[in-house]
Amino acid sequence: MVMRAIPPELKRLAVIGYAPVVAAFTFVEDSKTKESIILSAVVSFVGLLLTKALIPVLQPVHLRRNLFGYDINKKGTPGGEKKVPESLGLAPGVVFLVCIILFQLLQYYDVPSVVHWLQTLGKKGALKQQPIGDAWLVDYNAALATICFMLFLGFADDVLDIPWRVKLLLPALASLPLVTAYGGGTGISVPLPLRSLGLPPYLELGLIYKLYMVMLVIFCTNAINILAGVNGLEAGQTFVIACAVAFHNIWELAGPAGAPGSATRDGHLFSLYLMLPLAATTLGLLLFNWFPSQVFVGDTYTYFAGMTIAVAGILGHLSETLLLFLIPQVLNFAYSLPQLFKIVPCPRHRLPRFDPATGLLYATPNWNLVNLTLHVFGPCTEERLCLRLLAFQIICCVFGLGMRWALTGIYK
Ligand code: UD1
Numbered sequence: 001m002v003m004r005a006i007p008p009e010l011k012r013l014a015v016i017g018y019a020p021v022v023a024a025f026t027f028v029e030d031s032k033t034k035e036s037i038i039l040s041a042v043v044s045f046v047g048l049l050l051t052k053a054l055i056p057v058l059q060p061v062h063l064r065r066n067l068f069g070y071d072i073n074k075k076g077t078p079g080g081e082k083k084v085p086e087s088l089g090l091a092p093g094v095v096f097l098v099c100i101i102l103f104q105l106l107q108y109y110d111v112p113s114v115v116h117w118l119q120t121l122g123k124k125g126a127l128k129q130q131p132i133g134d135a136w137l138v139d140y141n142a143a144l145a146t147i148c149f150m151l152f153l154g155f156a157d158d159v160l161d162i163p164w165r166v167k168l169l170l171p172a173l174a175s176l177p178l179v180t181a182y183g184g185g186t187g188i189s190v191p192l193p194l195r196s197l198g199l200p201p202y203l204e205l206g207l208i209y210k211l212y213m214v215m216l217v218i219f220c221t222n223a224i225n226i227l228a229g230v231n232g233l234e235a236g237q238t239f240v241i242a243c244a245v246a247f248h249n250i251w252e253l254a255g256p257a258g259a260p261g262s263a264t265r266d267g268h269l270f271s272l273y274l275m276l277p278l279a280a281t282t283l284g285l286l287l288f289n290w291f292p293s294q295v296f297v298g299d300t301y302t303y304f305a306g307m308t309i310a311v312a313g314i315l316g317h318l319s320e321t322l323l324l325f326l327i328p329q330v331l332n333f334a335y336s337l338p339q340l341f342k343i344v345p346c347p348r349h350r351l352p353r354f355d356p357a358t359g360l361l362y363a364t365p366n367w368n369l370v371n372l373t374l375h376v377f378g379p380c381t382e383e384r385l386c387l388r389l390l391a392f393q394i395i396c397c398v399f400g401l402g403m404r405w406a407l408t409g410i411y412k
């Protein structure tokens, strides 16, 4: 299949996502930190190219195995009759795993020594190994196992069409490697106002914290999966969130939290190593999933993306900030609850109604943010609807960053 020209809206989204990340990077002073970020960015860029190359290869293969869907928001037009390959999230998912494994391998070595080794084609000197703490590796491998498990279960869901109630719990299963291996703190810092009420500065939660981890994982994965059904929306929201988290990580690494030896430095670096390849492989997917979609992402992608974000939040110790970035997903989840619990009837698809005569989407009585946006702003085209929802996502991320900075004082 021939690659189409990159839609201008997608180019704009890429700039809006990456510009703050690059700007924050210019403030990082520590050379070791800089080296690691550049290495992760280079590996991620390779990931973008690989995803872009892999999707056209997989498209006919998925169609051949009857993995396709119809574009519901184009029903009544030729676009609605086409078989659109489904579950192409497999491509960014697999490439992402390769990227983080490759990155882990490269992290073993001192970057200047790798450059020297490549320049002399390995003739002069051996590669210098870097001392990496075991704790780092345990966390990294647990994260890898969990994301891999989720990708597999997401693909299984696409192929087997697992019932909705069972499907809700798949992420809990996939989170087991992470929850069992997790060796970080299981307590929370209590905000200053609550301390004056007699609470200690640090509250040890023990097992309850692990339960919180599982809940966060279940929420992130399903929340992204149900804010969906409009071309480009699943991957678009993930791209914005990944860039926002990456920006937050780099910004913190540029400040006192990133000083070598600081306790928070590792968490931010860890989260960044997951977010840069996630954003890049997602952008590769968006090249094909942007309106009008040539491929659907499938639950393979939504589960994989949600899990990666949740793991970054947990191991990066930034889950409160993450929840601020996820305000659209929280609102959509809360608003969807009556339908999810069948208090209000819930059809298989909770999508808007497309009118081929006008080419516009109209709100249906389904309880989600997609229909609410159409109610509030009136009928619009599918692409405009996606852009409106992504604009809201961007506003929430900016608000989240603002709140995060405003509230830093209450933890001192
Ligand atoms: C979730 C939503 C469902 C929504 C669906 C769309 C809940 C409880 N479930 O279900 O309401 O309809 O996602 O992804 O909120 N599709 C399009 N255009 C797109 C993307 C998908 O028409 O841009 C259609 C295609 O037919 C595709 C199918 O949705 O094959 C994929 O649905 P799937 O991801 O399996 O649905 P769920 O995640 O179960």
Ligand code: MG
Residues within 6 Å of the ligand: 225, 228, 298, 299, 302
């Ligand atoms: Mg889905």
